[in-house]
Amino acid sequence: MTSTTGGGARAAEASARHLLGIRVENVENLQAKLSKDFSAETWGFRQYRDIGDEVLRAVTSHEVLGSCDALVTNLCEARLHEEAFSAVHGSGMSMASPPTDETIRDLWRLKAEVVAFFRAFGSALDCLAAVAIGVVRVPRPLHRASFSWLTDERQTDSLLRGLADEHADALNDFLALVKDECQGASGDWLDWGLEMRNALMHRARHTSIELSRPRESGLIVVVSDPASLASMTKHDLYFVRHPWLSNMEYMALGSLEEALLREPAWQTMRGLAEFLGGFVERAAESLCNVWQAVDSGKSERKGMWNGLQDCSLSEHEARATIVYFHAAPATRPA
Secondary structure, three states: OOOOOOHHHHHHHHHHHHHHOOOOHHHHHHHHHHHHHEEOOOOEEHHHOOOOOHHHHHHHHHHHHHHHHHHHHHHHHHHHHHHHHHHHHOOOEEOOOOOOHHHHHHHHHHHHHHHHHHHHHHHHHHHHHHHHHHHHOOOOOHHHOOHHHHOOHHHHHHHHHOOOHHHHHHHHHHHHHHHHHHHOOOHHHHHHHHHHHHHHHHOOOOOOEEEEOOOOOOOOOOOOOHHHHHHHOEEEEEOEOOOOOOHHHHHOOOOHHHHEOOOOHHHHHHHHHHHHHHHHHHHHHHHHHHHHHHHOOOOOOOOOOOOOOOOOOOHHHHHHHHHHHOOOHHHOOO
């Protein structure tokens, strides 16, 4: 739901994001531009005035604004889950035999944070796709927004052929940014992160692999009881290199080097969070330019567009929308 917090609360949220190490100045700028154009008098965005159905215009506008808010929320959640993973993991996992109840619970918590992190990672990208659809006015339904669509050249090429030149240029510029990101030095991480999200959400889980952490001191520890050595040795969780493989295919790979990434899971999650934040900022800057160009009259979007195409509103939804847009100004987005 679109944020209705006042200026003080928004400042507090920005401060909290700063403490998390999340920099979203361009996203905040885009949020500000969208909120400024959002009006009860025009039933949503002024830029959407060519959507003749007021209720549909209102819901579409609200969905785009809400997707922009959700984008920031998912970035924060990804960072929080990455931090929670590191907090539980600490200086490494103990592999004492037999495992204690506490050890088992910690391992479950680690796995839960991994799943939650990749859920937020994928959701942030899907929300970015929804915002792009709304800002560029891509003839795609918002409620089916998926980042994978932005990387499917067969679908995007088909859409580009059906748009006016100026409109096609705006979409093509944004798609070029996405393509550069996918084919750049960090592109493998983008594909891998989405595959990992899909595997964790929709497939059987892979067998967990924990590898012992090298001793930095180089000391050789001599003990009389092997079990005590096991409890002293710390381990790191490692992610699989090919999330799309089935568990049996993954276990049948010839070596650990082929099966696993070369860095521990906490390091992979931290790198993904940083990459995601940087990519979202670059994308938000591009979308700000598109919105501003239309706002200033330098560009225009001709023809009817409905971001909720193929999605009919119920009488209840329509009535709720009318009530919302006739509510007190304090309950509407600033």
